[in-house]
Amino acid sequence: MRVTVLGTGAMGAGVAGSLLREGHDVTVWNRSAQRAQPLGEQGATVATSPADAVASAQVVLLTLFDIDAVLEVLGQAADAAPESAIWVQSSTIGLEGTERVVRVAAEHGITLVEAMMLGTKGPAEQGKLTMLAAGPQEFLDRVRPVLEAISVKIVVAGDAVGAGTALKLAANAWIASITAATAQSLTLTTALGLDPDLFLQAIDGSASDSQYAHTKGAAMIADRFDPQFALDGLRKDIGLMVDAANESGVSTTLLDALVAVYGQASAAGHGGDDIAAVVTGFRPQGAAD
DSSP: OEEEEEOOSHHHHHHHHHHHHTTOEEEEEOSSGGGTHHHHHHTOEEOSSHHHHHTTOSEEEEOOSSHHHHHHHHHHHTTTSOTTOEEEEOSOOHHHHHHHHHHHHHHTTOEEEEEEEESOHHHHHHTOEEEEEESOHHHHHHHHHHHHHTEEEEEEEESSTTHHHHHHHHHHHHHHHHHHHHHHHHHHHHHTTSOTHHHHHHHTTSTTOOHHHHHHHHHHHHTOOOOSSBHHHHHHHHHHHHHHHHHHTOOOHHHHHHHHHHHHHIIIIITTSBGGGGGGGTSOTTOOO
């Protein structure tokens, strides 16, 4: 299919690469053009504007950082795509942001579905994401070849755009929590005079075990924070979770703690690092990052 990817950050670039590998005709655009150039070397068409990028698209993927970026790019490209194109909203922009995009899409006669990406840079590059999709089934069926090219699983959350976003917020709350919990346990193990790897050995194979704890835990122990999922990106998502919880009457007690500890790690200079760097927010004052 002719697929346009608007936004080639860590996730968008990985998705575009997976689409190319599966034989799709891919056009990409990114505000910082140099970030899109490597995809041109892989066979993608690199467009100079969002409008040019969508001019002949059958499917348009929005893989941008936040609601401001989505609305800006949508405003530039909405009237340039073929009427038959299906737009797939894949940016984590929260419930209120999604409602705004739905309204803009309706104003421009855009056919819109959503497919939120659950996974990080590695799975995006490997075509092993889990997609949290929502929208009318007939349109989801039409974009299924694209979603299958970038994922190992598609979970349909509902027939209305917004259901995928709701599920993504819940899933990312789990990611934020388990990463921070791993960091806390490792830091406590170390502070009590033990090798932090003993914690990972203790949970290995138990009912409470998690492969994610081992992956992020190993990075924390080694102080390796090469970004798979940037810490400030997750901080943005946690803010969206807080908004959604407040709107629905759910307690934000744990989310507030996550805001604090991820914020502390970001303030220490780790905003662009992987979320494993949240461990720095637990270390005793004066301890080296």
